[in-house]
Amino acid sequence: MTISSDTSSYIAGNFLAGAGNSFHAWDPVNNLALASCGSCGTEELQKAAHAAQSAAPVLAKKSGQQIAEFLQTLATEIENLGEQLIATGMAESGLPEARLQGERGRTCGQIRAFAELVQDGSWVQASIDTAIADRQPLPKPDIRSQLTALGPVAVFGASNFPFAFGSLGGDSAAALAAGNPIIVKGHPSHPATSTLFAQAMDKAIRSCDFPSGTFALLQGDGHQLGGDLVAHPSVKAVGFTGSVAGGRALMDIAAKRPEPIPVYAEMGSINPVFIMPDVLQNNSDSVAAGLAASIAMGAGQFCTSPGLIVTLAGDFAEQTSKHLAQQARGHMLNPGIANAFKQSVATRCEDQDIELLTGGAGAENPLQPENSLMKVSAKNFIAKPELLEEIFGPVSLLVECQNIKEMQDVAEAMEGNLTATIHTQAYDQPELKPLLEQLSKVAGRVLFNGYPTGVEVCPSMQHGGPYPASSAPATTSVGAAAIFRFTSRHAFQNCPDSLLPAALQNANPLNIWRQLNGQPSQAAITQ
Template sequence: MTFTPHGKHLIAGEWLAGEGTFRSSPAQGAPHEFSAGTADLVNRAAEAAEAAFAAYAATSREDRARFLDTIADEIEARAEAITAMGTAETGLPEARLNGERGRTTGQLRLFADHIRKGDYLDRRHDPALPDRQPLPRPDLRLMQRPIGPVGVFGASNFPLAFSTAGGDTASALAAGCPVVVKGHPAHPATGEIVAEAVHAAIRATGMPAGVFSFIHGDTHHVGAALVQHPLIKAVGFTGSLRGGRALFDLCAARPEPIPFFGELGSINPGFILPQALAARGAKLAEGWAGSLTVGAGQFCTNPGLIVMPKGVLAEAFAKAAGDALAKIGPQVMLSDGIAEAYRAGAQRAAGVATPVFEGESHGRNALPAIYKTTAEEFLRDHTLAEEVFGPLGVIVTVTDGDQMLDVACAMEGQLTATLHLDEGDTDLARRLMPVLERKAGRILANGWPTGVEVADAMVHGGPYPASTNFGATSVGTMAIRRFLRPVSYQNIPEALLPEDLRGL
């Protein structure tokens, strides 16, 4: 299947143009013109979503599961065109796009299976006790219900798995919530072709047209209009701390504040404990270099900070990591703006830490860089604790276990934290664990955090600023909880109860 972008917005089953246009900036090939989103288009999409909500929320779990499965089928039917367009726009290699497409369709099918089982409904029943003394108890039943239309922002670094039909959209649709997607301007054509797949699935399964809308936009105005629209009841976002915090504040300032489920960034610290460093420092250095540079370091789980005991073993680790990075050539970054921000981040790091290896990056290409500093300097200057989106890492050396604990305690909220340990490191690891549990949503042992398994037990979130809601995840089946709320039914006749509560 070939694909030529038409540059229009999908609003309640219609492809519409806006008043102005913007041009894409692909990594390769010719740019395309796209219609610019407006507040009016957001309003039309939100109103269509609200109009579709009652009917869509009342669909059976099997019908919604079939809808999700059909979206996955329609995406796969466009596989070749999606990969070609995604590669051209983002510069990501074909193999990466193919794998990410598989993850995207896998997420959709996972949520389809999840809602078929029904466990997520958390159904509860306290039967009436009319003879209880001193007061009778009414009949009480509880079930999770969808919250309403959800706004979703496409992410720059995952044009498929965290974008148009990614995890936020899949989990919201599974919950019974219509979705309005604001596409990311770094890959508008990729977003558009996936929106066509969702549109085809809507028609094939007979879902209400307003259950999904897709709006292009290259300014902040469209996003602001989306999160402030009174009919939008929650927002899913993956992106920068600065952009996410601005949208979070808009959500909180609404006359009716709404939850903003933002995944905002993380430096994902790794702690290499003494015995592990002594036993396999060179291997760990090589592994870190590989994880640091996969996808040009443009993963939210990129391990940007390593903490280890100071001394000759730390020096050997730094040299081995630098040698490994020297073998890695330039990598294309997702956009010109991301590449520019990466170079600025490297300059900031160079101003406060000692370079170990520095590649000279130009244009949209990035070369890796690592720096080293002491725990004293790290604790004194917050600069090195800030995420740099790209293949940049920092080594922090500590004098002993107490200082390693001090560094861990000074960390802000993280998506992940990793312990590299051998059996002799157990006591120190045991001291670190309570701290890391408070700092991160996922704790690893002897691994690298890049790569997030889509599964029931996964948490992709963490304390602020890793995410804006520490009790939520944007990956895994628990993500559906973000778009549900519990409703208790007291003495409600059976005929008026939701179908899934009848006969309980």
């Protein structure tokens, strides 16, 4: 395989080297620095923002068919990058070949899913209430509304999914599908991977005759560039996947703008797993084995990794510990994440109320840490809010409860999470319903008898949750509904039919499903 050494930024249809300080990615498997990349600064940001602002009205007028063709072309161009994309992603992330091959399939699949969505056109949620001129005491006006593109969107690539949440991942696909130009702040851990995606995008833009400002890639290390991007007046929304500290910083910047904008941030989650008493009696060892595999998967660097286990006192802790110790050790994504993980595990191990069952912070190479499991009592867990904080890596904390009441108390102490899981077959037990009700309040997705790692890309998926899991719990960053984050609703009152957007015209020229006087309909309006 050939590894790309090109680490260019991409602005207004041109590849260029950032004029700022250079930085480099890191190969975590071989523990060595990769090719350096120049950081973009104010001048490059201004060029990207101007190009995106110029492209916005052009993209807003593109038909669903045109955008669908563009997205289909983009997916094909990503596939055409071939093994070079896989090899480059492996070098910059340490992720195995099979994982990245699957992630490439997911990336192209979600782009094509958005293409099908916008080609159908009904996603704009066209709603029409026709006039009633003789209504008493006041006439009813004709009011029609639909979702439209928002404008330039800033997208931040994630460290743990260099493809699926990278430069052309889910946030980018959703924003483009809605008709918005995007300005991507590439993650500094994989600049060469980001450049390859920009090459695929460049070919799609040229092939489909889209404006050059449809996409920009700004490479850069540090926080300044990202903060300046969010603060730029041309940007109308932000998509972010990363830490609570990073997401909150962008939220604060966006809120302090003269024109505040929404930040759709996916941040921290410990994804609690509740093991009910019947499981302990019937199949505890198999559940412990599955849970250990989920904790160690991808070196624990999944946003849905199970960082908390809640169950009754017994043998389950030792069973899980045994299975976890047998799991292969993975590689952390970069030295910064590795060092943060080591420090966090070491801090927990210093707590006298926490018992280390396996692993710890003593790995000789922080980039390849031990899989760790710790144990704490429910009483001490509830008394220490700091234990609710996510540790990003292959570690979980098992909370031992004396009874079901304590398990419920732990659930009530939870902050917002992406997921919560319940393992049980005793669906008629009276304690189950209140537990489910509580977990539904604090998690975007509740699973039964499964493991939280693995997110199905489908229309029903909810990948979000109450803060600090995400900044907007009513939205999702995965699935068809992700498109709605990057839209604005506009209404037209008593507007002449010829001036209306096609989705709202009487004849329904797009043949889409609309809400007509409160009822779903594909019919044309005859007047």
